[in-house]
Amino acid sequence: MISREQVLHVAALARLELSGEEVDRMARELSGILDHIEKISELDLEDVPPTSHVLDLSNVLRPDEPRPSLPRDVALAQAPEVAADGFEVPSPGA
């Protein structure tokens, strides 16, 4: 069972504001989903290597040569706020 406190802790990690009603619903729903998923704890997985990726690839390299990048005005064109040729954000200290 996931508690309200755990939901609030995870929401803070995920930078997600939840309403009081959402916190209750999330606790209930995540508990239900995790109960179902718990079935994998019945499996004997000792010594089984984890698969993080299905392809047998390593170190895909390319020549380290300069290439054109997005022009600054194009990169900034979709930004909600722009200041001094950069992305403007609220103060981190506020």
Next chain:
Amino acid sequence: MSEILALTATQTAERVRSRELRSREVFEVYRERASRDELNAFTWVAEGPPSDDPSPDAPLAGVPLAVKDLFCTEGVPSQAGSRILEGYCPPYTATAVAKLARAGAPLLAKTNQDEFAMGSSNENSGYGPVRNPWDRDRVPGGSSGGSAAAVAAGLAPWAIGTDTGGSIRQPAALCGIVGLKPTYGAVSRYGMIAFASSLDQAGPLTRTVADAALLLAHMVGQDPMDSTSLAFPEPIEIPQREDLKGMRLGVPSELSDEAEGIEPGVAGAFRETLDLARRMGAEVEEIHLPHTAHGLSAYYLIAPAEASANLARFDGVRYGLRVDGDEGLRAMYERTRAQGFGAEVKRRIMLGTYALSSGFYDAYYGRAQKVRTKIAEDFRAAFERFDFVVTPTSPTVAFPLGAKIDDPLAMYLNDYCTVPMPLAGIPAISIPNGLSEGLPTGFQIAGPAFSENRILAAAHALEQAIGFDGSAARE
């Protein structure tokens, strides 16, 4: 016009090449139909034909393409079904879309989808649900539901989508069309707005298997912009085969029995096609893939975990929505994401963040990755004895809008037969397998990595023998 509508994309391309049709005329017929769409299948439709006409001699001959919203298309809204990206027009085009345009398939429309491809019914779209052309009170499946509905309803000659846990194959099955998820790495992911990067693959949704092969042939290939893409080891061929002689089909009881929650009508249609396959020369035998029963559990840890990291980029700084309350940076992040994401996306971000958080990582994400290894081993063992593993695509036919939206677990069970393949990275196709209660069912064929040509050949042979008629959905 009805003459063009009756043609498959391959036939349309042939008529353009022989100068019986003009590509501009084909574009206009479909553009006009797409702009009158009543299924909510599109989030954007082209205002007119492309300024530079594709050559009638190009491989795809100007037959226009519908593209799932999450593919970035330069200067055209690419919102991944999310309000957090409302109006976002990227400065570049996804490799798969650019390759198809170069091969002569211009962009006709962007298709509606579940938000960030999270869903199996299209009801999680920030732009409203898509309706199934076979019954407008039912879902088209998801997450590529707009692509599937558009092709089934004849609003687009063909489409592309993405599949993470079944998002091409399940809506293809529910809409009575063909959907192929290629081998992981076969198609570049560059420019696809990411959901779960170790699973996401782009693929075709088409009226016929031959159409899927033609589209796939121009999607595959290594891309310097995606270091997980690979050169396809052989050219994709247009399938011609009409029998299944010598082909060995393995039927996993874990993914095909009514006991596992497969609807009787779906299971019945599946068994009929197994009999048909036997008459066409195939050997059909029951097999066991014991760990696939745990596929959903592993998937619903791995995919949300990867999503929680991928979706961290939506923070109100560089593009998309910003909700600011003058309380500093952190409050801006939290409010932007609270307002911009829908309920299912929030649920999966929370699930994924929890599974990755300190103290729970080994029990959840670590274990799920080990289950993934066991599922891949099950398939490897099966493919030593069998050419293909076959299952019903979806446990049920299309369900009514709203039927499962309040029960996340019931919704996740829709992916039961389709999640094991992406976990193993292997290709699988869904082809129309007749109707149950007047609604389409799907037959799924999975094979080893890079067996697309053999899968397409077997699917084509079965498609000819099944003789499915999808014209009712185009009326």
